[in-house]
Amino acid sequence: MEDSKNILEIRDLCISYIVYAGKLQVLDHLNIDLPRGQSIGLVGESGCGKTTLLKSLLGILPPSGHIDHGYSNYNGNNIYAMTEEELQRFRRTGAAMIFQDPSAALNPVITIGHQLETALRYAYSGKYNKKELYDKACEGLLAVSLADPQRIMKSYPFQLSGGMRQRVCIAMALAAGKNILLADEPGTSLDVTIQDQILRLVSRLVAENGLSVVFVSHSLGVIREVASYVNIMYAGTIVESGPTRSVFNNPCHPYTIALLACLPKLTGDGIADGIPGRIPDYLHPPEGCRYCTRCPLVQDICCHTAPPTIEAESGHFVGCHMRSGR
Numbered sequence: 001m002e003d004s005k006n007i008l009e010i011r012d013l014c015i016s017y018i019v020y021a022g023k024l025q026v027l028d029h030l031n032i033d034l035p036r037g038q039s040i041g042l043v044g045e046s047g048c049g050k051t052t053l054l055k056s057l058l059g060i061l062p063p064s065g066h067i068d069h070g071y072s073n074y075n076g077n078n079i080y081a082m083t084e085e086e087l088q089r090f091r092r093t094g095a096a097m098i099f100q101d102p103s104a105a106l107n108p109v110i111t112i113g114h115q116l117e118t119a120l121r122y123a124y125s126g127k128y129n130k131k132e133l134y135d136k137a138c139e140g141l142l143a144v145s146l147a148d149p150q151r152i153m154k155s156y157p158f159q160l161s162g163g164m165r166q167r168v169c170i171a172m173a174l175a176a177g178k179n180i181l182l183a184d185e186p187g188t189s190l191d192v193t194i195q196d197q198i199l200r201l202v203s204r205l206v207a208e209n210g211l212s213v214v215f216v217s218h219s220l221g222v223i224r225e226v227a228s229y230v231n232i233m234y235a236g237t238i239v240e241s242g243p244t245r246s247v248f249n250n251p252c253h254p255y256t257i258a259l260l261a262c263l264p265k266l267t268g269d270g271i272a273d274g275i276p277g278r279i280p281d282y283l284h285p286p287e288g289c290r291y292c293t294r295c296p297l298v299q300d301i302c303c304h305t306a307p308p309t310i311e312a313e314s315g316h317f318v319g320c321h322m323r324s325g326r
Helices: 050-058 084-094 112-123 130-143 149-154 162-173 192-209 220-226 244-249 254-261 300-304
Strands: 006-019 022-035 039-043 065-074 095-098 180-184 212-217 229-234 237-243 309-313 316-319
Touching (some): 006 050, 006 212, 022 050, 084 095, 130 149, 212 220, 229 244
Antiparallel strands (some): 006 022, 229 237
16 A cells, blocks of 8 residues: 555565675665655665665665565555566666766766667657657756757767766656656765765755655765755664754764764864774674674673664654663
8 A cells, every 4th residue: 555655665674695605684674764755865884785775676686685574665565576567667667776986887888868868768668759769868968957968968978077977877867757766875986066066966856856865875964965864774774763953963873973973073173083893794793783893882682682773752763772771
């Protein structure tokens, strides 16, 4: 049954990879909601499973990846239970993904126009002729603030700047009026000024088109600007979530507190030491809280029992034994 509030609901999701050494238990009972027309952030260190989650939503996990438990509902329909035809329809009109490196996302020996028209032809299932596809491709380039679309259509990726290539990727992703945009650190490979332009562009498209966005980033500052709701992710688990302002102003989980302490200060006073330790081995993750090997507040119960999720304040949730009063 379709939920009128959330366009995407992820419940109790567990994903693993089968490798030579055994089974990597990467995502561990993930729960995330994406409200319609809203932008949510997903923050965490490299290797915590952010990209794995996004790839699973589009059904593009590598052969070694497996959905062990849980589901992801799009408009009430489980993505992981879709037939191949339903999944193709979902990719055409439901969701699209922007990757962090636009150079890797575009074919270097094919013109921008050909690649954009191919994306549109797939999205519209052959509904338009070549002239109509060309016109729509030009409209898409103008929509992402690229002037002179006729010249860009004839260009190859190497003839464009990094920011222009990323705008092309956004235009391709939004072909046929997608409902969900999965943004996997779209500004990471760009300089700060161009990154800001891309973030503003995504925010504008969300406001104008009613897009729902899952925005992945290492940068807490970026998430604070673009997301109304944030999920703090550690080693495949959501340790804290809530309205962005609430989580930043009143962090409750030791990991969130440590992340915020690592942010550079405008005054330049002191240099953050970072968070000691490293993420756990996914072959043999801790039985309890996955942050227990690095947490300064760790107790015996943390290492053996998964922490409960409690509501610290309205809509602000944290998974920590120390916050539950145990």
